[in-house]
Amino acid sequence: MEFYASRMAEDAEAQTPQHSWHPQPGRDVQIDARLLHALAHPMRNKLVGLLRQYGPSTATQLAVRLGVNTGATSYHLRQLAEVGLVVEDDERGNARDRWWKAVHRGSYFNEIDLLKTEPELSGAYLHGIVQTYAENMARAVDEYPTLPKTWLKATDLSDFTFYLTAKQMLQMREEMYAVMDKYRSEREDPHPRGARRITVQLQMFPSSSS
Secondary structure (H helix, E strand, O other): OEEEEEOOOHHHHOOOOOOOOOOOEOOEEEEOHHHHHHHOOHHHHHHHHHHHHHOOEEHHHHHHHHOOOHHHHHHHHHHHHHOOOEEEOOOOOOOOOOEEEEOOOEEEEEHHHHHHHOHHHHHHHHHHHHHHHHHHHHHHHHHHHHOOHHHHHHOOOOOOOOOOOHHHHHHHHHHHHHHHHHHHHOOOOOOOOOOOOOOOOOOOOOOOOO
């Protein structure tokens, strides 16, 4: 799943370089109040994420991945379809076996506006994102013992503390985006021999002063 959270400082926004990693109209969707109401439920966040990451799927297949019943995934998929985040995949399935696919590559959340106008829904949405990130990391740690040494050496689980202004923090984020943008642009299709799906989770936030 690709999720973008933008909190750009007004005095630095005009100077910020734009990379292909940033949201692109037509490929990515900006979360407005209507979509926020739909995505405030954590299961819907997960369903959209799974369809974006793994491609089209049925409600039954998604239910197995999430460990829930098919009725739940079917219901939430219909809710997502009503707001245009997923659609039926007409090239797959039949009347008894409906396939669903994501409409967008990623989501863009303008937290400056929605955190002020929809604080409770925004909080529910962001907590759902954080929960998904935590579950991804926990699952990865569980798989560490099965990884070959070459992949273990390449993994990382770290945190760092800096003292920065908001403008410096934005600049650091853009520089990290540029690095990720480089590896995305160099990605081959078909993928290079020995390549596997890699997840990079990026969290940047002001730490509590207490």
